[in-house]
């Protein structure tokens with residue numbers, strides 16, 4: 381399935397304007413212009429997409445409706461459903477989530493003397509980490525420094541970021557790259573052996589490290605292999621999602637209840653410390669957007685933490701990646717990595733006109749694309765009625781030399797070739813797609829959850845690091861930096877913890893709070909998988 385004749389007509393216009401666009405920089409937006417654009421076109425600013433949270437630590441604040449629905453959901457359990465004197469597993473550190481944050485935490489918890497159980501909803505490595513393409517940031521070049529990285533992160537996040545978390549992020553970054561390389565991640569190198577780095581949206585230095593466009597797969601493979609090499613200290617349980625956290629009578633978090641996805645059986649895991657690393661919420665499909673996320677990204681960790689009193693930060697802001705595939709239909713919403721723009725591809729409308737600087741921050745780039753396809757009516761229509769704009773990928777080989785696209789973006793080339801589209805010759809049709817929950821559980825720099833004893837969190841499930849907008853390459857960095865920090869802190873804390881009798885009284889209390897707030901919901905959360913995965917045609 382190649383492009384339709386109507387699309388081909390538009391591509392001719394893109395080709396006609398290409399020579400004039402090459403080497404002619406499009407002006408970046410001024411801050412006021414950007415703010416106005418965001419307020420008019422970014423989904424974060426659509427009041428009809430939001431609702432007030434009526435119960436729990438963020439009561440009175442707003443979030444996307446789909447997130448509020450699951451935060452205000454009922455538990456799978458009530459306290460009388462389980463005999464908590466029957467403990468199935470006992471451990472120092474329980475890690476919930478088998479992506480990059482969970483795996484990093486497991487390694488550092490073990491290194492600091494803990495026995496670890498890592499439980500995950502699907503298979504170990506079925507995670508957004510595995511799908512990450514573009515790269516990971518770290519200021520490790522002579523013309524760069526953690527301070528410049530810090531300023532970029534703060535600027536990208538609208539200066540709403542938690543400064544202590546950003547400091548931890550940028551200061552650990554060079555070390556983390558060395559650690560990943562020592563575990564076997566094959567970063568792209570220059571002929572002289574130094575790291576190959578490029579720009580990402582919002583970076584003022586070239587600090588994006590990559591492994592082709594399989595960066596996440598390369599990182600996840602290395603971390604997973606390392607975890608699997610310590611079976612005596614780290615036990616992996618797959619297809620065993622956590623459905624509720626356990627507390628003890630002293631008010632400390634004390635493990636979790638799991639559900640065996642095959643048998644439906646409940647398992648009680650008692651743990652001195654618990655780390656939530658459950659990732660993102662893309663599969664909630666905010667405002668009906670398609671998503672880049674894997675099927676397990678249903679915000680479970682936010683629900684679990686919220687019910688034991690964890691406060692969420694920036695839960696009202698979500699990142700829509702500007703370049704999701706808009707065609708062909710089979711891959712709508714899947715990511716077209718920001719590295720395509722990082723290598724020089726411009727974003728142009730149906731008439732081949734550039735309308736936005738191609739390396740604006742993601743929020744502004746996405747809003748500009750939505751404006752082009754709606755108010756300005758300059759989008760390209762697909763047979764299913766969707767609209768998108770062109771990402772002019774053939775420019776990359778013109779700028780950097782033939783073979784660059786094949787060499788630097790092999791996954792992208794293959795993804796489109798399956799549908800008869802050659803991105804070295806033709807541009808790619810794109811539209812924003814739900815990508816990343818900017819906010820999440822509020823943590824301290826050591827990964828401990830603010831105000832909840834013995835609970836830690838790391839990775840995409842947390843908030844504060846990225847403020848109100850994450851820059852490309854800072855999530856792979858965040859999951860390793862804070863996964864490591866949480867693993868270490870939890871292992872050290874576990875040496876001091878004395879647990880009391882286990883209880884699920886907080887679940888009954890939660891149900892009481894729902895009732896008092898007049899919330900008669902029939903949503904049971906965490907939802908574990910999106911509804912459509914359960915429907916049989």
Ligand SMILES: Cc1cc2nc3c(=O)[nH]c(=O)nc-3n(C[C@H](O)[C@H](O)[C@H](O)COP(=O)(O)OP(=O)(O)OC[C@H]3O[C@@H](n4cnc5c(N)ncnc54)[C@H](O)[C@@H]3O)c2cc1C
Pocket residue numbers: 476477478479480481482499500501502503504505506507508509510511512513514515516517595596620621622623657658659660672673674676677678680681715816838839840841852853854855856857859906908
């Ligand atoms: C397509 C794509 C491309 C990306 N590209 C980049 C990039 O180039 N650079 C970058 O920095 N970032 C990128 N990101 C973002 C980044 O990859 C993720 O934010 C990051 O990897 C998240 O890691 P994590 O460990 O927090 O979550 P994940 O990797 O998603 O892992 C979460 C794990 O928790 C499990 N889980 C969920 N609920 C439960 C439960 N109830 N019980 C037990 N387990 C549970 C999941 O099954 C999964 O195994 C990309 C994301 C996507 C989707």
